[in-house]
Amino acid sequence: MAYEVKASSVEWNPGPERLRELTEKMPNSSVTEFANVVVKARVDSRSAKSTFIAEDSTNTTKQTITRAEYERVAAVQEDYLARQDVVVVDGYIGSDPEFRTRARLVIEASNANIAGMQKQLYYPVGEDYDPATWDPHTTVVYTPNLPMEGYPNDRLIAVDLNSNITRVFNSDYFGESKKGGLRMWNNIVYKRGGLSLHAGCKVIPVGGENKTVLIVGLSGTGKTTTTFTTQLGSKPVQDDFIALMPQGRVYTTENGCFAKTFGLDPEFEPTIYHATTKPDAYLENVSVDENGKVDFFDTSYTKNGRTTWPFKYVDPWPADQVEPAEFLLILNRNENIVPGVARLDRAQAAAYFMLGETTGTSAGGKDEEGKFLRVPGTNPFFPRDMADMGNRMLELLDGHEMKVFVLNTGRVGGGEGDDRSKKVKIPHSSAIVQAIVEDTIEWEQDPDFGYEVASSLPGVDDMEILQPRRLYERQDRLDEYHAMVERMKAERREYLASFRGLDEAILKSIR
Known part of the structure; x- marks a missing residue:
């Protein structure tokens, strides 16, 4: 009823x-300099x-x-x-x-x-x-x-x-x-019979074919940024949630975008910036002074400033003209030994999807910000037993081949305050996405994790971002590196084993 x-x-x-x-x-x-409206809410995160x-x-x-x-x-x-x-x-x-x-x-x-x-x-x-x-x-x-x-x-x-x-x-x-x-x-x-993914979706034209790319990640990992960053004339389809159905069919959810505004810069994120500054965009918890001047870098209240605006502002790819998904990118905002990109086999794909590893951001509130997290499917809104999600993903991969990758959108070698570390920047990630769809990456097997890492990638000439082991070796930190390898593998196996009923193939893929 x-x-x-x-x-x-x-x-x-x-x-x-x-x-x-x-x-x-x-x-x-209040009304901002852009003639749009901003509200300061009592609550600043989920x-x-x-x-x-x-x-x-x-x-x-x-x-x-x-x-x-x-x-x-x-x-x-x-x-x-x-x-x-x-x-x-x-x-x-x-x-x-x-x-x-x-x-x-x-x-x-x-x-x-x-x-x-x-x-x-x-x-x-x-x-x-x-x-x-x-x-x-x-x-x-x-x-x-x-x-x-x-x-x-x-x-x-x-x-x-x-x-x-x-x-x-x-x-x-x-x-x-x-x-x-x-x-x-x-x-x-x-x-x-499908699976909802906390994911963006974009279409990238490659050699006369339109490649459908899905980008899953927790809020704050760069999911929206990766979706809207342009490669080869790509267009976004959806920025936050899609349905993945059998045979790789993709369905959209929303007619607008709900994007983070912290650090919003027209140089690096022009698409999101120009939509956010239109008069009918809504802003939430974004810093504005008494004269309506907006400061996207002010964090005195929260880093989790937000905006909504109609999707038509970004010239999206028509939602009814999306080919079956061919690529799945799993974003991981890490700070240590996760490479800029890793290629996964079928069972590894389901495993890393379930691991949902990242460093928490302000989107999850103070309890998550800055902490290392594992969230199955990077989807904190899945309202069922989590094993259902991993097993369904494996079923969908069995019925439709997708090329699956992990992308680190954070750092390698340490956190932001560690001068030995390196940032994986937006241009790095964009070059990685383009190289994936153009199939121009040369791969080799990682001896520690079993997935494949890049030995050559057009647009990224820093091998330490592609293979963090090299950074640790150059800095005489291999003991630290090996300790992290063993700890991460043990923690990953333990974490996946906690999901009763999860397919055995997923558990065994972490080796």
Whole structure:
């Protein structure tokens, strides 16, 4: 049965102009030098520790709540909403008429920026839209100003996969709306036989053929940057989530982009910069002075500044003209011995996909920033048992060959403060992507990890980035290098073994 909206007043699917008008009335909003609007939210990142799934709607055993508890908090929220003015935004997750899902956001009108940002990400409803008959597959009910005592920071994201309703309490961070719908969509895609990937997608023309490249990575690893950086006239298709189905078919999710703004520089990320500075872009937690001057490098509040804008601003590749995926890039923002690029075999591909290794960024909050993380599939929004994700990836690779690589978008040889280390820069990563699709890399087997590393790569002449062992050897740090090799292999095997039911081939690929 469809969710029934009961509130003091309801504005149904207002247009962008009305949502902008409501946003400008918010006391924590202002207009920038670019004539777009910025909001300083109380919450500056996702609230993973406050996210719980109704236990009878999932096969995972982590961070669940009972059905009775879910019903209790739902009743509290409904009682609160009955006294509030709300905005309802309806649209689609996905563009393909045969695959898209109907979605709805219900939110307090006092936080209209979230509605405005979500409207930019949903694909629009058609001319025959009628709110009375719109029956959404996913619904996010969002009360930013209602605390829920007893949960971390009095904040709760309660997910029911049976009804596909997510209830958000006491967070005014837009990401909870975006990922609330996509988390439920993850489950829908899995039940359809595919796998949702926390991934960008781009099409690169090579020798008269259009190559489809998928880029998976945790927020802050360079996923959006890698997607929008141009090689050979490439065009982005999607920047954050896609569905990978059997035979390599790819489906998009969002009609807009939700990008990080920290360090945004028109020289290195011109596409994202110029879209972010358009008048109808929304900014969240981006530094702005009293005169509207924007500073993308100021971190006094957070590094996790964000923006949304329509995807049309980046001249995307048509979502209905995407060939089956041929390349899968797994991003790892590392700081030690992971090479600039490594080529994986089938079982290794599923293993490194499940390892989801990276250094955490501000997108995950202070609990993750700067820490080494392993997140299966680089997808913190998969609402099922994690072994399901690895096994499904292996099935999809069995049914459709993809060339899979790990790319380090961080450093080799140490952290940012270590003068012995080297940064893997955006031009390095761009050259690596181009060389992958043009098949111009010469490979050799890495003696420590069993994957292949580059012995020659056009556009990257620093062999220490391609083979970090050389850097450690030159610096008389081979003992440190060997210790890290043994530790990482042992930790990886232990981590993968923790997923009960994970295919044995995945476990044995770490050797």
